[in-house]
Amino acid sequence: MTEQTWKTAITKIEPNKVAVRGYPIDQLMGRISFGEMVYLILKGELPTPQVGKLMDAMMVSSVDHGATPPSALAARTVASGGAPLTTAIAAGIMTINQHHGGAIEGCMKVLLEAVAYQHEKGLDAQTAAREKMAEFRAKKIRVPGYGHRVHSDDPRTKRLFALAEEAGVSGEYIAMGQALRQAMLESLGKDLPMNVDGGIAAVLCELGFPPELGNGFFAISRTVGLTAQVYEEQTRERPMRRIDPTNHEYDGPAERMLEIRD
Amino acid sequence: MTEQTWKTAITKIEPNKVAVRGYPIDQLMGRISFGEMVYLILKGELPTPQVGKLMDAMMVSSVDHGATPPSALAARTVASGGAPLTTAIAAGIMTINQHHGGAIEGCMKVLLEAVAYQHEKGLDAQTAAREKMAEFRAKKIRVPGYGHRVHSDDPRTKRLFALAEEAGVSGEYIAMGQALRQAMLESLGKDLPMNVDGGIAAVLCELGFPPELGNGFFAISRTVGLTAQVYEEQTRERPMRRIDPTNHEYDGPAERMLEIRD
Amino acid sequence: MTEQTWKTAITKIEPNKVAVRGYPIDQLMGRISFGEMVYLILKGELPTPQVGKLMDAMMVSSVDHGATPPSALAARTVASGGAPLTTAIAAGIMTINQHHGGAIEGCMKVLLEAVAYQHEKGLDAQTAAREKMAEFRAKKIRVPGYGHRVHSDDPRTKRLFALAEEAGVSGEYIAMGQALRQAMLESLGKDLPMNVDGGIAAVLCELGFPPELGNGFFAISRTVGLTAQVYEEQTRERPMRRIDPTNHEYDGPAERMLEIRD
Amino acid sequence: MTEQTWKTAITKIEPNKVAVRGYPIDQLMGRISFGEMVYLILKGELPTPQVGKLMDAMMVSSVDHGATPPSALAARTVASGGAPLTTAIAAGIMTINQHHGGAIEGCMKVLLEAVAYQHEKGLDAQTAAREKMAEFRAKKIRVPGYGHRVHSDDPRTKRLFALAEEAGVSGEYIAMGQALRQAMLESLGKDLPMNVDGGIAAVLCELGFPPELGNGFFAISRTVGLTAQVYEEQTRERPMRRIDPTNHEYDGPAERMLEIRD
Numbered sequence A, B, C, D: 001m002t003e004q005t006w007k008t009a010i011t012k013i014e015p016n017k018v019a020v021r022g023y024p025i026d027q028l029m030g031r032i033s034f035g036e037m038v039y040l041i042l043k044g045e046l047p048t049p050q051v052g053k054l055m056d057a058m059m060v061s062s063v064d065h066g067a068t069p070p071s072a073l074a075a076r077t078v079a080s081g082g083a084p085l086t087t088a089i090a091a092g093i094m095t096i097n098q099h100h101g102g103a104i105e106g107c108m109k110v111l112l113e114a115v116a117y118q119h120e121k122g123l124d125a126q127t128a129a130r131e132k133m134a135e136f137r138a139k140k141i142r143v144p145g146y147g148h149r150v151h152s153d154d155p156r157t158k159r160l161f162a163l164a165e166e167a168g169v170s171g172e173y174i175a176m177g178q179a180l181r182q183a184m185l186e187s188l189g190k191d192l193p194m195n196v197d198g199g200i201a202a203v204l205c206e207l208g209f210p211p212e213l214g215n216g217f218f219a220i221s222r223t224v225g226l227t228a229q230v231y232e233e234q235t236r237e238r239p240m241r242r243i244d245p246t247n248h249e250y251d252g253p254a255e256r257m258l259e260i261r262d
Helices: A034-043 A049-061 A070-080 A085-095 A103-121 A125-138 A155-166 A172-188 A196-206 A211-236 B034-043 B049-061 B070-080 B085-095 B103-121 B125-138 B155-166 B172-188 B196-206 B211-236 C034-043 C049-061 C070-080 C085-095 C103-121 C125-138 C155-166 C172-188 C196-206 C211-236 D034-043 D049-061 D070-080 D085-095 D103-121 D125-138 D155-166 D172-188 D196-206 D211-236
Strands: A006-008 A011-014 A017-020 A248-250 B006-008 B011-014 B017-020 B248-250 C006-008 C011-014 C017-020 C248-250 D006-008 D011-014 D017-020 D248-250
Touching: A006 B211, A011 B248, A017 A034, A017 B155, A034 A049, A034 A211, A034 B034, A034 B049, A034 B211, A049 A155, A049 A196, A049 A211, A049 B034, A070 A085, A070 A211, A070 D070, A070 D085, A085 A211, A085 B085, A085 B211, A085 D070, A085 D085, A103 A125, A103 A172, A103 A196, A103 A211, A125 A172, A155 A196, A155 B017, A172 A196, A196 A211, A211 B006, A211 B034, A211 B085, A211 B211, A248 B011, B017 B034, B034 B049, B034 B211, B049 B155, B049 B196, B049 B211, B070 B085, B070 B211, B070 C070, B070 C085, B085 B211, B085 C070, B085 C085, B103 B125, B103 B172, B103 B196, B103 B211, B125 B172, B155 B196, B172 B196, B196 B211, C006 D211, C011 D248, C017 C034, C017 D155, C034 C049, C034 C211, C034 D034, C034 D049, C034 D211, C049 C155, C049 C196, C049 C211, C049 D034, C070 C085, C070 C211, C085 C211, C085 D085, C085 D211, C103 C125, C103 C172, C103 C196, C103 C211, C125 C172, C155 C196, C155 D017, C172 C196, C196 C211, C211 D006, C211 D034, C211 D085, C211 D211, C248 D011, D017 D034, D034 D049, D034 D211, D049 D155, D049 D196, D049 D211, D070 D085, D070 D211, D085 D211, D103 D125, D103 D172, D103 D196, D103 D211, D125 D172, D155 D196, D172 D196, D196 D211
Parallel strands: A006 B248, A248 B006, C006 D248, C248 D006
Antiparallel strands: A011 A017, B011 B017, C011 C017, D011 D017
């Protein structure tokens, strides 16, 4: 009752050879960044250097958001029971779903739908955005990727769009993102800038990634912060403590500027 | 029954500001690579550009090893039941432990112990390695990080050591790694080169990371490949299939060379 | 920034008192079975003794289905990497979703919809079943809970329905389950008996549980088998083995009969 | 590169037959309780009716401990991100480890060691307990299974020991448990009754289970409560809320007495 040979197009393994999407890993090492590797393995092709830099920026943007997100709290809580590092990190990743990080996928779907509508109807972006917003309001659909419970104007989003501009990938999805913000302002009377999830969503659309990978990009980025959160919990706190989700303070290095190297 | 304010030194969150280890993330975006961010958040300081490049190389080296490692199989199996992307990725990460990826931590502990012994006894590396190997053999301890079930001489390890040399961090831990290989050859009659886990272990020791983070580095890197594995499973295979761990074939791009940009 | 006091109606904890749904646990111990406790905590009330016995039977029915289900394979695979017992069990539970165990929830929704339709239209069960089946076929909806990849006529389902009859809870949902089988036979020309998931679905509908708890009942039952699977993997197999999903044999006790005590 | 046929002694699957440890499941249904099934699958043999009742009591004792244990908080936190029921339950189970539930395994090891010491030295239980306690104090080992952060005298433990007495399995491990309490009182000046983990540990030793299954028994029992906790979170709370670990109130049924049926 053996199954047929199944296929995978990701990595070829032969003795003394490991090739991802055709490229031997040892040749990639030292030549592409970790962010470029994320692009390569999920897209199947290497990014241009400009897009590669954008990928790194996107992955850098979401590594951590302190100790309050549910992913950090779940990971710390699992660690406090005595689970190993990777089990606790995994609990954090399991928390990434519709309501936490899921705005990337949700916003990508909206942007793809709105731009398709714009093309289909032969409209300009702002008109398409207004008509789509009216439709969403009628259907009581909330557009994900706008506004934030802490940040009124997320500096990460602005920086991401500036880098997308530099990389030459700032196109109709980013434009639609802005048009929807304007349409929301007109229809709701509230100016809700895109949050970092919305910004990532717009860039991922520009780069041609499917929305179903949205939580994957967030998980890849956040695994870095979760590793730091769990390690801090394991080395700094006592086991089985009751982890208050808000009553904590930052006591790390004071704010400092990056010595600009570029 | 409230708990006291607890402390975290990782990320400071204020309205419109997210600072990791003191650096505003939006300033880091576009200026440091994803690999450099891994270093920053886990070490607390930015790496030099040379070490940053080494970090990227290390993270690139372990993103994926095809569909046979238990982490890939666990992730695909969980996905085949219908779990969301992040749940399946998490199952893969949970598989990373003592016997899968755990050689990084195990080898780091051996290298730290052997170098400490060398210093304490005032020996040269090769003599210290021989005496430690004799001790390990007597205690029936197997040194992790040497040999591989597929690769007799892993090209990723050689590349990693070359890059460590370039970055100027090739010191006594990498030397001890080689000395232990020689001691193993003399005592076991088998030449077992360091595998990629052993290579990463030696470099992480050089960079001053604690061995308890070994599985964390592997988890960060492998999350990338697991995302690709799960997405391929979800888009290419039928649900509830029986996943044969060996009977599969690579059908992705043929081997190709990186256009050297550096 | 404290949150308001939130509420829970499950368990009250006071010094030297633990009361589930109002009943002190120490009073329940020795007086209700584990299956009755499952009912109490999820339903909020104690079952009658007859229904309690049915609950035990339902929980007993799905504890394990050998080493081939994806939950068992995921749990064993995670264990083979070196994860602790509970991490590996958790991976098995994460596998329970739409395509594995999910037929309980899916079938419950169909039964609830079909019986509601029957009432609304004032039809007999068989006519309602025929009309619903025609609708499902037109919409290309497959009815979950019928047929099995191994069992043509699952003895567990028959036994479950007999016990439901004994318990006096065999009503319109079980009847609708049978009517749908007949409607499928007429419309597809195939006789697909309800599988154990379908049987459990029908009984859970009779008992008034919501379909959203379907995977929960399966998870509770299967955790028992997963514990046995992981423990066997940890004590009987070597780490990091490649676990063939089909190429295994049973070598436990030969078939034996229960000494009837009732 | 196929692997050899591997073996499993848990469940035999044939068309229209599912037999656990040799017993067809459909014959077990309606004849053994869920707690007896836990015993059968983990022990390989059916319990006597008395031991079966004790198993049910043990499984009933630990289903839930309100919303404060880390397992409940981790499960609720993962659910609040939008994960499916089973993923959230799994996160709760992953939290069960050395510091949460792990006292069962830890206490079993102490009891097994102390009773073995008693036999080896030909001592009475109290003398053996005193000598072991002196040894533990010298090695700064804390004996798990005694005392509780909420309960000064856990009614579940007393009830469990009474039921063990009734079942005729109250032997030297339970006696050693009491002897260690007395030795602790003498040496520490504090009377720490066995908590429910310690009680379960002593009973599991009497029944001949290995300590490595300790977390498994706790996971099986607690999965029931975790299912209730996650379902309540999903149906009663808004997503992405900050879950205060202590600031909550019970608003379920008032305390009520079980109508004694036995």
